[in-house]
Amino acid sequence: MPRTTSAEDYQELGKTYYKQKQYAKALSAFSNGLEAAKVPTVSLYDYRAACHEKLADFTAAVKDGREAIRLNKRDVRGYLRTASALQKLNRMDAALGIYKYGMKNVPASHQDYKFLQKMHDNLTRKLSPPKAIDPFTILPVELVELILAYLPFRNIVNTLRVSKGWKHYITGRPNLWRDIDLSEASRPVSRGFMNKAVNYAERDVTRVALHKFHHTDMIPRIATACRNLREVEILSSPGMLSETFVQVARGAVGLKKFVVKPDITLDTITQIMSQRPTLEHVEFHSVIGKQVHVEWQGPFRQLHTIALNSDASRTLIGGRLFEQTPNLQNLSLTGWKYGFNFGSDLHPYPYNTIPALLTILEIKRIDLPIFPPLPPTLKRFVLHPSKPLFLPSDSSVLVEITPSGQAPITTVPAWHYAHISHLPHLTHLTLCEMGNLNPYFLQILLDRYKDPKEGGDASHPTANNGGAPLQHIWLCGVLDPAVSAALFSPTGLFAASPRILTPALQSLRLPSLPCTDDDIEDLVTMKPSVVDSLQVADVSSTKISGASLKMLVDAVPQLQFIKADNCRMVSSRDAVTYVEGKGVGISCKMNDGIGAGGGKKVRYG
Known part of the structure; x- marks a missing residue:
């Protein structure tokens, strides 16, 4: 076969x-x-x-x-x-x-x-088209690194996936890893990634922002290993102990800025500051615990910014923080409940303990019995108390300063601290939740000054402040019944001071005030014009109609945004469409809900 x-x-x-x-x-x-x-x-x-x-x-x-x-x-x-x-x-x-x-x-x-x-x-x-050339192959190394430095940290991490060449190049550039910003992390960050990032920076990390990082035991070690670490921001801290915050401050010998958004106690804050008295900027956004007494172990001579935010149930007494921060420039206090003891540190301040260099002061959601004293260096002042602060129509009215549940400590004229506040540099003024708003009070605050050495009371002559024009003003509250309802008339609220309506004005906010179409017409037709530099107008909860929106966008050349929420006289979308057609942003939302149980929200823009 x-x-x-x-x-x-x-x-x-x-x-x-x-x-x-x-x-x-x-x-x-x-x-x-x-x-x-x-x-x-x-x-x-x-x-x-x-x-x-x-x-x-x-x-x-x-x-x-x-x-x-x-x-x-x-x-x-x-x-x-x-x-x-x-x-x-x-x-x-x-x-x-x-x-x-x-x-x-x-x-x-x-x-x-x-x-x-x-x-x-x-x-x-x-x-690939001829122009699709890998920039790493043709551009100078210095230029590529400069371009990459403008990318957010999340984008830097994403570029590691482009190719092995890109990964090798980027991980070999320590400068790109010195700012480890996890603020945009969408998933938990691994221990391995953090180790690699620190090593890519050759342990020369200068700033770290932590979010979705559960391995809190690593944070003090990173703070100790990176000797040039200047800024630490903790945006979330699952499972982090108070001692860990203190260890970070202790280990980071060059730390200048410390921001903590999760819950933290005042006792932990004082330990942090005592461990690192060279701090320049501190922010604590959620102070918890009913602290009754605080001892600040200063002095903190380099500290220029403090933000302490809590809720209305927290009380802070004692410690004299301001006396130990001679160079404080920026102070933000939100949500505190005070005993209103003049000997306490935070409010009302003794006149001679106000930081001499303070330029920004923000007081929000705090129960105030009286208008606070203000330093002459102030450029930005924001006052938004937790409940309306009523301004007596007569400066001679006396007000008792009374701690909660105690006898009155002292009695002062209602506008005493407004009289003795000399504010020649103030350019940003926000007064919200004001009762009995009146031109006379604004005139005293902005234009008249009584030297406290001479008593600072109504019996002494006034002097003109000669201050800078306001660039940003926000007034919200209820007008004194005796005040003219025409806001921009010669006797109106905004005519109280020559510093208010000037060509320097950039933002004008008057929500809930009795503003009408006639007021807007008065504003835009003033001679000489005071709206040439105006960029933002807030007329929410006022009586203006769509005609005012059209007047604003036609008469204000630099206008960028109008906020007109809850303006019930704006009855159609025509005016909103007109504003948008002029290239100006606008918010015009109407809340028709009845009571707190809900309602209907109609969005006009």
Whole structure:
């Protein structure tokens, strides 16, 4: 019986012919092998496709390559052979698709996977337009680093996935890792990533903002290891102990700015500041615990910014913080409940303990019995008490200063501290929740001054402040019944001081005041004009109509935004559309809810 030639024999014969460059004979041998095989193999199709390519029959080569893929999707040879033939047919997009399909199906552990990926990358670069050039390959190193420095930290991390070259370049630039900002983290940050980031910076991290980082035991170690760490911001602290905050302050010998948004006690705050008296900027956004006495272990001669935020149930007495912060410039107090002891540190201050360099003072959600004293260096003052502060219409009215549940400590004229507050540098004034607002009070606050050395009371003559014009003013409250309802008339509220309505005015906010269309017309038609620099107007909860919105956008050349929420006289969207058509942003929301149980909100803009 004659011997039958096997598929394996035909394959070996074909390989011999192929090495001898007898491609037609090799093609015939591989074809015979496929006919003799009980089950066709990837190797036979691959070899026959190679012969077709050598004989310039690229269509047949593509067909055999696809058969190889069909037989075994995890074998890289079918993809390489098919894509090669497609490229010779100038079907580049189809070839790129085959490479992508192969990278999807071939295991990354396959010995030829990297070669498949390389061919894919080479073709991708070839198909890219001429301008799509890797900037790292043509720009100077210094320029690339300067460009990357403008990217947010999250984008820096994302660029590590572009390519191995980019990753190698970026991780080798310590300057890009010195500000580790996790504020935009959407998922928990791993311990390994933080270790790598610190190492990429060569332990020369200067700022770290922590969010969604659960490995709180690492934070003190990072603070100790990075000797040039200047700023620490803790935006969330799952499971962080009070002692950890203190350890961070102790370990970071160069720490200048410490911001803590999660809950923290006053006792922990005082420990932080005693451990690091060289701090310049501190913010504590959620002070908890009913502290009755605080001892600030100063002095804190470099401290220029303090923000202490709590809720109305927290009380702070004693410690004389201001006496130990001679260079304090920015103070923000929110949500505190005070005993109103003149000997206490935070409010009302003894006149001689007000920080001499204070330029920004914000007091919000605090129950005040009397208008506070203000330093002459002040540039920005925000007063938004927790309940209306009623201003007597007569400055001679006496007010008792009484701690909660105690006898009165002293009695002073109602406007005593307004009389003795000399504010020549003030450019930003916010007064909210004011009762009995009247021009006389604003005139005393902004334009008249009585030297406290001479008694500072109504019996002494007044002097003109000669102060800077206001750039930002926000008045909210209830007018004194005796005041003219016309806000911008010669006897109106905003005519109280020559510092209010000037060409320097950039933002004007008068929510809930009795402002009408006539008032807006008075404002925009003033001569000389006082609205040439106005950028923001807030007329929420007033009596203006759509006509006022049109007047504002037509008459104010620099206007950028109008807030007109809850203006019930704005009855249609026509005016809103007109404002938007002029390129000015606008908010015009109407809350028609009745009571606190809900309601309907209609958005006009």
